Amino acid sequence: MDHDKIRKAHWDAVSTTVFCEICADQKEKGNRPTAFLSPEGYKILGIEFARRTGKTYSRPQFKNKWDSTKSLYQAWVYYRTKATGLGWDPVKQTITASKEQWDELIKANKLIAGFKRGPPDNLEMMDQMFEDAHVDDRAVSSSTQIVQDIEDIMKEVVDCGALEGSVEHYMATKLFSKLENRAFFHTMKTAEGRLRWLKMQYEDRKRN
Incomplete structure (x- = not known):
């Protein structure tokens, strides 16, 4: 890759959607044999992404985006299905919590600030990308463990x-x-x- 083409990755809404579309497609084609895309999958991702966006990114840049997208997805799955003390709005399809709860949750994990408005963008494609990836307390970030600790101790406070x-x-x-x-x-x-x-x-x- 020419050095003049290597630049800092800028991920706007359009390029993020294109990234997820290509990754989901590669997953369906068998190019995500483990937790990440295969070398062939990354090769196709680079070619297709450049064709559709005009941006040429390196494999480490794509890998960083994969990791950050996975962290966001895991946080959504955790707070949607496992975290206690939170509600669910079936109309808005999002998590509900008091202002104090949101303040504490966001303080511990800034990734989830957007969940106040609804699920993360490209959620269906993330489901495809990370399908079969086991999400439990060990898979979420250390900040999510802090949130769980706070939830537990606040129950003791009420008790x-x-x-x-x-x-x-x-x-x-x-x-x-x-x-x-x-x-x-x-x-x-x-x-x-x-x-x-x-x-x-x-x-x-x-x-x-």
Whole structure:
């Protein structure tokens, strides 16, 4: 490849759709034997992508786009089917959550900000691209594991008496984005002690 043709990859909506269309087609033709396209699949991807978009990208650039697309798809599958405490709008075909939940989720995983509006673009083609890829807690990113940890500890917060809407529950949403605060909370073994600690944290925050 000529050096003057090598440039930083720019992925707008059109080029992303073309990328997904070609990758899905190569998957159907048997050129994704493992988790990635085969050498033949990447070769055809480069040729077809250049023909349809006028852009010439390298294999590492396509591989980076494949990985980022897969991360987005895995996040959608996880939050759509496995995450607890979230709702579903059948009309808009998207995940529903309170503003506080969205703030916490997006803080932990910026990929999912777009899910507030609906599913990711090119979802059907992603289904084809990543079909047979097992998506579970080990497949999602470390940030998704953080979200799961927060979901778990917020259940414990409610169990100790800090109901949603209370100042103690609000305080927990501020504290538990940090691992050390979650660790401190778990050192307390009684519901009363945990609730008292959250109240003290709130009072300290008000004074300061």
